[in-house]
Amino acid sequence: MNFGTHNVLQGIDLDVYRGQIIGYIGPNGAGKSTTLKIMLGLLDDYEGNVEIFGENIANGDVSYKRWIGYVPENAELYDTLTAAEYLTFVGELYGMSRKEAEEKALALLTQFEMEDVFHQRISSFSKGMRQKVILVSSMLHNPDLIFLDEPLSGLDANSVMVIKDIMEQLKEQGKTIFYSSHMMDIVERISNRIVLLVNGKIAADGTFEELKEQNKEGSLEGIFNQLTGFDAHKETAEKFVQIVTGNESNG
């Protein structure tokens, strides 16, 4: 896939099957979000073939999006709306009826103990509450393919556990989840396939066990460091603290 004048992605060749959680990782600027955007049809001047549910997405038919859920990184919301209005609206955009969307949104938010703020404006919500609204909006319409870009940001530890279990169970139901995150320990635990993107190329693709074998590192973090060629975290940290404290020597 070539994108624009400079190639963000080069030769991404991936086959993804039902009922998988794919940990889609890579350093900042590796092209993760770009891949997701292409699959969502937000970008269309790419070279290559993208097929979702067996259809080429460039064929002009947008109905495939009906079965996709998306949690964008730094998600924007229409935050002058109330949670109820926003979620109902999103549900309707996905083709649900207003009543169905509203009831389901309330039921889902109730699981996050947010039923009291259902009719309050999103602009008054905390970061975690906003994130929950976004998560609900991405699954309201029962999608088969879910793109999650840093879905846990701003959530407390309990909510993180809930979301992890949700992903697990959705996978059991045959849903496919594209999970993109910088939190390696979570990716390591929940993904049954990990794709590591470096400079627009796939640097590793396989289960965590396979990756461990190939790279002789004990953790995904270690594999990540190795494959992205970064081994200076200690030195960088030392330098940083030195500058903060203003000490020339290691003190």
Place this chain on the structure above:
Amino acid sequence: MDDFRSLKVLDHFRRAFEKLHIDYVMMRKILHMKFTMDGRRVPTIFNQSKESKGNQFLKSLGLYMLFSLIMIPFVFGNEIMFQMSIIYGMTMFFLMTSMIADFSVVLLDLRDTTILHTKPIHSKTINAAKFIHVLIYMVLLTGAFTLIPAIVMLFVHGISFFILFIVSICFILLFVIALTSLVYIFVLRFFSGEQLKDLINYIQIVLSIGIFVGYQIVLRAFDYTYLFKVYDFSWWHVFIPPMWFAAPYELFLLGNTDRPLIILTIIAIVVPMIAIYSYYRLMPSFERNLQKLMKNAGKPKSGKGKISLILERIVCFKKEERMFFRFAIQMMGEEREFKLKVYPSLGMALVFPFIFIYNELSYRTIEEISNGNMYLWIYFVNMVIGTIVYTLQFSSNYKGAWIFPVAGFRHPGLMYRASLKAFLVKFYVPIFLFVSIIYSYIFTSRIILDLIIIFLAAILQSLFVIHITYRGSFPFSKPFESLKQGSSNTILTFGLMFISAIFAGVHFLILQIPYGSESYLIAIVIVVSVMWKRMFKNN
């Protein structure tokens, strides 16, 4: 759920949309949501108690009706070509500026990309919603602005004149929306990232100044020092849109079938259609290129730090003040929305003082002018003070202001002073100096004393504005949304501008008194220094 009247009207056109393969139901839902949000422009966090209800835009329509009264005098008379060109010129000026100032946000809304384009809706439908969203507001705005003149026309010139007016206004409306969007489309297409955001700024500035100057040209197109009944065509009239739309009156109502009039009439019909068609064709690529706005791939700017470093040392004496000064300069230079609000008026400040002199040249020679009091037009430069100093409170990054209390700055006084100085140094002084130099050349060095007075009056006016509008908030600490509060804000802005007029009036009176200027200078120096000390004392 409450419904919007404009949407009910829109329902009548459902068939037409479906003919164009637009999902009407979906489009209506999107519009419904957009209107709901527009009714709530004020963020709740700030105004929870006294939040003004309803759509502020709709409330300001009354004010536009008031503005439209200035067109009434041009309805009467028989020099149709001239009168209608003026009326259309004003209308286009008005529509274009509000399109740029208020609806660029709608056209360039990036949230739509992630929220709407990821849904199973054809982009055609989304784009249609966007267009209709702007169109409905523009229709209301145009309606408010042309209703009274149209009724007067109906009574003065009769029904066919009236109908022709309504039809041509529709064409103008479409033309203005399409033209503005097309300009954006082209800019977005050929440029990228930061560069593009800057360019949009410049285009908005150039457009607003251009329209104003264009308006002067329309006036000039008719030598109105003598009355005429026959319209004289020149080739360059083809490039002046208000004249296209004035031509049909001569052609259809007066039966004047001169070839130029036919040409202009054809242009009036064909060009808006082409504009709308190209808009329709290019909109998808527009959406795509809109993505570029999200990227921040601009090259870092460097240099030019030296000059501001010197200036900073000249105007600020304390370390903290220098810091705030630098901060204010950077905010004013970088913030897009700020530039958008402020640059057009800066352009006007630069152009106005000369336009009046230029107009005067048709009656008098430059020698005659140079002996008079015409240099008081330089107060037009001061007119920008109200708007800009007031706008200094706002920022699109208003949330960043948390840092000030956290870092231990409790009193915004020092920041006011620094921001005020920054405004003077960055915007006011360069323009004022430029105009002053040229004025000194025209009016000779005798006006230097008066120029000093005018400069002090500018400082005094800024102090007034801060005193009236700030009420203890930090500069750059309020969201721009709270500035968009419709008519009350417009009235405030006009009031702030009017202060300059008062100063000009006082100055004019003083000039009639012997030794008036000298005593006035002393008085104003005292007032400025006392006020300056008092207002910024809590540091």
